[in-house]
Amino acid sequence: MFNLILFGAPGSGKGTQSLKIAEKFNLKHLSTGDLLRHEISSETALGKEAKEFIDKGLLVPDAVVIGMISKAIESNKTVRGFLFDGFPRTEAQAEALDKLLKLYESSINLVLALEVSEDELVERLLLRGKTSGRSDDANEEIIRERIKEYRKKTAIVADYYENNGVVRNIAGEGTVDNIFEHISQAINEELE
């Protein structure tokens, strides 16, 4: 298996780039944001719990997200590899992911960290908020809260993987295609 994490702040381009990566490299795309939004629109108990946190710009509790990812991995055992988008977002999630992948004698091969300035993040999310209908893109206050959560709980996840020497930083500003070129280059170098 070849497993990749696309890492970055809210609005750094994870979802955008993930679709292109999954298609080109034939990886199973797992986005915890998408999975949670699906639970919310289906009005499940998990979705109702998650909504409380997402609407405030906060992270959903680890146990909820880990359970959801564990199920998704379990039902896609035969894939070439996974592309994790928006997961792991805490150190506890990173540890849980290592344990889950070990069950399949696998691990994380590459972490691509998208780097984007805070002003650009806010601008992108406010722009998306005009059409996405996403409650967490609704106003600058919630967006700033999400970025605060990222700095407080998620940024350290990069250090966790830094110890394994699998992190590559990617400049996340510029055109979508140009960023994707750099991402593709980094993946190809790892696959060689």
Ligand code: B4P
């Ligand atoms: P996510 O769905 O992961 O939302 P996100 O961080 O905003 O990233 P997304 O992928 O959607 O946006 P992108 O950067 O592609 O999470 C939503 C919420 O769910 C979280 O806040 C949290 O509450 C909860 N959650 C999810 N996973 C969790 C976990 N593991 N643990 C706990 N809670 C969790 O794109 C943003 C915008 O930028 C788009 O409009 C796009 O078009 C634009 N854009 C992209 N690339 C661009 C470029 N190069 N130039 C200009 N604009 C660009």
